[in-house]
Amino acid sequence: MDEVEVVVAHSERATLRVGGVFLKVDADQARIDVEIEAMSLAPVPTPEVLWHKPPVLALAALAGKPLGRLGGPSTGSRADWAAAGAAIRKLHDAPLPARVGRAGRSVVELAAELDDECEVLVTNGVLPADLVTRNRQVAEAALRPWTPAFTHGDLQIAHVFVDDGGVTGIIDWSEAGQGDALYDLATFALGHEEHLDDVIAGYGKDVDLDVIHAWSSLRSLLAVRWLMEHGFDPFEPGCEVDVLRSRM
Template sequence: MDEVEVVVAHAERATLRVGGVFLKVDADRARTDTEVGAMALAPVPTPQVLWRRPPVLALAALPGAPLGRLGRAPTASPAAWAAAGAVVRELHDAPPPPWPGRAGRSPAALASELDAECETLVTRGLLPAGLVARNHEIARAALRPWAPAFTHGDLQIAHVFTDDDQVTGIIDWSEAGRGDPLYDLATLTLGHERHLDDLLTGYGTDAGVDPDVIRGWWSLRSLLAVRWLTEHGFDPFAPGCEVDILRSRM
């Protein structure tokens, strides 16, 4: 009999694996609606939907392994990163869905959220004021107008699966929608900056990828994540994770 593996669990949702099946439990039906709808529209490999009985969504496991993990040295080859870049570009070039995604927040809304979060990080003593101020400054590069694209919205390195230097699928689409394509590129390379050039080999440099904006998203995403991760049982202070990413900007 297959054992039940808890892949991730916190107050908002949980994912379990039983053999070749992933069971995603989410009390927010809208997130699951987004995930199923985005996978149906995305022109890239995604997990097969086996069945859905709210609040549970059952998905088939993908072949291969994640491109890497945040906080760990990636083992994927430059060719695998390039393949991931090509698939992400295919997604970004597709007609965007009619709904806004996580990467679709306006620059004004993000600026307001960033200002408030930075103040909270300092007043609660979660991070030193100098570290927050430096990364706040860098993050401003991401706060500019952008052309809407079909974005994944949570394109963490662990969400892209590869096998033999080919992408076998992308998981976790609950944040997908219209958004800034550079947010996806920054999320995928977060903590693995040296692979950005490999990623862009497949993605292409004709799309106006600005490294300063990517760096801005690295800082912005990390600043906004630290408190949430801490409050939900994760450790952003672990080696190679969000706080180390912020420190690397000093």
Template sequence: MDEVEVVVAHSERATLRVGDVFLKVDADQARIDAEVEAMSLAPVPTPPILWRRPPVLALAALPGTTLGRLGGPSTGSPAAWASAGAAIRTLHDAPLPPRPGRAGRSVAALAAELDEECEALVVNGVLPADLVARNRRVAEAALRPWTPAFTHGDLQIAHVFLEGGEVTGIIDWSEAGRGDALYDLATFTLGHEEHLDDVLAGYGTDVDLDLDVIRAWWALRSLLAVRWLAEHGFDPFAPGCEVDVLRSRM
């Protein structure tokens, strides 16, 4: 029998791999419903659903490899990063899904969450006050009106698989829905800013692409993630991860 590999696990959900099958265990049935719905609507390759028995969703493994991970070395040619950018554009140009996604929080709600989190980071001594204040100012540019798009909502580079320079599939759709397209682009290039131009070459520049907003999302996403990651067994202070992203804004 194949070994069971724990891909990711925390108090909210866990993903296990057994051979060529991924088992996603999630106590939140609505989150699994949203993931299945998003995969059925997305105009890009997604993992085939093998079976579903709540609270478990079984998915087939995708061919190919990712372009790396946050905190690790970036891999792949400029053409591969551009191919990923083209797939992201295809998603963003698709008809809007019925649900709002993680990238679709209102400006007011996001600003309130950001203010609360920044205060907690400083009061609890997690990060220096000047680092938080500087990144809070940078993040301000993301708090603006935006045109809704079909967004993935958690488009880390570890969630996009390629083979032969072509995207073979995108995984983890539980945060998908209507949202800000620049949030996806920022998430995909977080910690790998040197590949932003390659991604945008594939995505296309015939739309409103404000680089200051993408940089703002790097800061905003990192500020909101640091405490959650630390509390769930991850290390945002590891080289190349969220805290380094915040320091790079200094």
């Protein structure tokens, strides 16, 4: 029998791998529903859905390997990063899904959430006040009107699989929906901005780097406490806190 590998596990969801099958267990059926629908609509490679019996979604393993991970080195070549940029552009140019995704929250909602979170981070001594204040200033550039695109919503580099300069699949679509395309690009380049030029070359469209940096700061500020509360360490080298420090 194949070993059971725990890929990720926290109080909201868990992903297990048994041989060539990934089993996603999610307490929120709505997230699984979003994931299945998004994968059926996305014009990029996604895992094959083998079966679905709530609360479990079974997916076939993808060929290739993840492009990298936050806090670790990228295993991909420049061609891999450019291919990922091209795949992201194809997604962003696709017809819009009906649902508004994580990357599509309103400017008013985001600003209020960000201000509340910044206050908690400082009041509770999670992060230094000057670090929070500086990144809140940087994040302001993301709070502007944007044209809706089909966004993944959680486009970490670990969610993009590549092989020999091509994208073999993109996983974890539970946050997908209409949103700001630059949110996806910022999430993808988080902690690996040295590869951003290759991503943009593959993307094939001019983008506002200030807005990408703003989304990186905003996303990191909002993620720090959640990560700590769910067993992850945003203070590890190359992770969210280092991203925030890079803006100083």
